[in-house]
Amino acid sequence: MNVQKEMDRKKLDDKVLGMPWFVQQFIDYKLPDLSPSTLLEYIRDYETLFNWLRAEGLSEASDNRQVTLKELEMLRIENIVSYRLYLTTRREGANSKITVSRKISSARSLFHYLSQIAEDEEFYPLLKRNVMAKIEIKRIHKPKDTAAKLKGKILEEDELLEFIGYILEGYAADVANNKQALYAHELNKERDASITSLILNSGLRVSEVVNLNLDDVDVGNKMLYVYRKGNNDETFKAPVYFREQAKDELSTYLQLRQSRYKAPKKEKGLFLAIPNGQQEGKRMTKRAIQAMIIKYATRFGKPYLTVHKLRHSFATDYYLQNDIYKTKEQLGHASTETTEVYAHLTDKTMSDAIERRVES
Template structure:
């Protein structure tokens, strides 16, 4: 399986899932998803479908005039009965609601949304109303009048220098693991160390990491080719620590690991297949548990790399480029506290009167 094929398979799974979710939505929304297909990714459309499913469920359960209207009977003209106040009520509903369990109808799952979750769902509703208003299917666009919930930015969680060293030591030695985890550690430690070192040494996304094939490694230039969001292929460069960890793992992969000889993936699971994102997420959590009280995920390792790179270079544009951020403002928002610290430090360097 080539790397492009791996990403194509992911896209195919998302497309299939999108079709399944669309069957639970009103029939008229098919034109909406077709209409935005050229300007959005399959992953984005799938997220919209999930969020719109919640919106139409809310209308069925709560709306003053549309309550009780089955999804299959909902038409585009019904959108004219929805006001901006109704959408405000929907955002309030999202704070806490029960998601039905189709396998066990008498039970449901409690769901909560913070400002970020509400904003994302509002974006899906806005996109739909904007589309049908632009097509003159509906008379007004009430969603455009609804304010986006104010998002309270949380401090960026990252490993500090000592924690990073302790984290990698924990991966290498397995000392912080439970007895049960230690039983498997000897078989996987070189793979795990190579993955964690690569994530911390390049800032790549976990989805990019699991998508790497052996042929994507370029040891001559200390580089690895990854496929970024949107399908662009780029080379990320790494240092000697990453190189050594990769070489150690590759030697083990070649000589001892169980694998399908035709499996091109760099990182393999215990079954000899391409390792999955969820497995890596669990791996990071497992090793971080004994090292820090912070909630560490693969994305936090990415933040750790971004912080280190910015502190070393002071170049926000370089950090944005290496992390693959389409908009430098996204990067700037994440590292605003570091920028503020640099500005404070700069102020102390200025002397108005010589001693």
């Protein structure tokens, strides 16, 4: 099991203990087919649902573990409508349409399992009545809609190199009066530039970056061996190529990895950080990489830029020079439907390129 999956599995094992027995049974049923990260999202969605049921008096449970099957059976359509309204308008930190759709879909999955798959000792369904079967979920996450939201919020053309250059040099000028920030930058700028350049020149997911080991890197052939999302064979690492532009930053980081981060021999992780109060480097976490990108992006003047938008930035640029099938393979998508986002994103890019040609 890869490093990120191990971390998510531990969190899942802890979180599921706060759920009723039938949710634990459902998670066990889904575990062979879904990643621990996805199942963690299920658990969080059920926490939201059960907390709401208890707050509304639809469950007499004193905590989520005591929510009963009978209470789920007694739910009516108007209760689910109220819950959806709660998610969209009443809950602190309003949810997007996509998030609401996912939370309702999570509930549907659980209710379907309880009413159609799971059985009691007498071979009857655990849930006799499934109110969620009456709830229709409209498809929200369409490639064209996703593309529309991404336009103007990714790096384009020269900005890819500019952002890496800013991490190496520009950021220091902006925090010149902050000794702590300046010290941290001086320590980590080569590492941070290498991570950023690698994503912008290969399209890796943040979890794939976290899981990279030192021996997964073949700089000479510009290739990495990566655990791909959705691959059930946890022993297989797929070869993923990166562009020449990432080679210098990666080579520079590799030269100083040992001396700068004092990694013990047992530490196989490629990208390291030294935790506060410790002397030896440890594998960077997903959260640390996400926070690092946001830190630079905010100072760079693009506060909406995230690790995943760096991946989108690469994909858009890559798609302009390749077809949808090569882009799908490079990004590790399960189907071309997901990759269609970049076909829509590049419509405007191609249009702008034509206009520039005419003007020249």
